[in-house]
Amino acid sequence: MKSLIIDKLYKRVSERGVVCVGLDTSLDYIPEFIKSGRSAKDAIVEFNKAIIDKTEDVASCFKVQIAYYEALGIEGLIAYKxxxxxxxxKDLIIIADIKRGDIAATAKMYAKAHFEGDFEADFITLNPYMGMDSIEPYLDYIKDGNKGIFSLVRTSNSGALDIEYIKDKDGNNVYDIVGEKVLKMGLEFKGDSGYTPLGGVIGCTHIEEGASIRNRLKEMFFLIPGYGAQGGKAEDVALYLNNGNGGVVNSSRGILLAYKKANRPEKDFAICAREEAIRMRDEIREACNR
Incomplete structure (x- = not known):
């Protein structure tokens, strides 16, 4: 069975570059002229639509972090929907950043909630640190090739050192073990692109083992956080890609707040977002070609 969604994402990266636009939209990010006279829900949706319209042809996918919407209650969840x-x-690829991690019937309900209905997405993020049986209930949606997941493996936060870097008796890090288990689970669904739809979240802020991780997880597609605001550089990102593909690189604040960093008028927010997405795309491409 071919994993069509991962092949579609691979093709989008080939065509549009590795940029994943993070719609982690806080009301604080939204220009006053949009918020004026609008509800919080309408302001968020208006802002998101403008960002999407200006970046859709220079981004491979969009990651929507549900916490920013949940924090606003029902109104926020309607904005999310x-x-x-x-x-x-617009036939754009959606990664719902929900980081769920539970087992059995509860996991099945999370799968139904985010692979069907009002909150349907193409990919979701999961936390496997409760065990691999926390991923198994999602596999029914993976089998037809139209859905995928990104499992936390080696994250970009400093706290990754607390658990993910613990070593077993053979010297393997916990993140190595988790990554290999996720990869093995996805191999039977591998697509024409050579990647499985069970991808991994691999932060680019710890670069020492970058080449080793990419080599060990050859058939795993990466969602790469940590670029920009968290300190990751283009040359760091390049370590986790295969000839400029095999992963997408998320930027949220860097793109959404580009107009503030550039000290440009609020009305230019979407244009500035586009300019930053292009700058980021080209910078990473150049690093991959060195």
């Missing part, structure tokens, strides 16, 4: 609908209307 409408943002996902807009992305689907």
């Amino acid at each position: 409408e943002t996902l609908e807009y992305l689907r209307e």
Whole structure:
């Protein structure tokens, strides 16, 4: 069975570059002229649509972090739903950043909630540190090739050292063990691109083992956080890619707040987001070609 969604993402990266636009939209990020006279829900949706319209041809996918929407209650979740609908209307690839991690019937309900209905996405993020049986309930949605996951493996935060770097008796880090288990689980669903739809979240802020991780997880597609605001550089990202593909690189604040960093008028927020996405894409491409 071919994993069509991972092949589609691979093709989008080939065509549009590795940039994943993070719609981690806080009300604080939104220009006053958009918020004026609008509800929080309408302001968020208006802002997100403008960002999407200006970046869709220079981004491979969009990652929507659900916490920013949940924090606003029902109104925020409606904004989340409408943002996902807009992305689907445009045939853009959605990663729902939900980081769920539970087992059995509860995991099945999470799968139903985020692979069907109002909150449907193409990929979701999962936390496997409760065990591999926390991923198994999602596999029914993976088998038809239209859905995928990104499992936390080696994250970009400093706290990754607390657990993910613990070594077993053979000297393997916990993240190595988790990554190999996720990869093995996904191999039977590998697509024409050579990658499985069970991808991994691999932060680019710890670069010492970058080449080793990429080599050990050859058939795993990476969601790469840590670029920009968290300190990751283009040359760091390049370590985790295969000839400029095999992963997407998320940027949220760097793109959404580009207008503030550039000290440009608020009305230019979407144009600045596009310029930053292009700058980021080209910088990473150049690093991969060195």
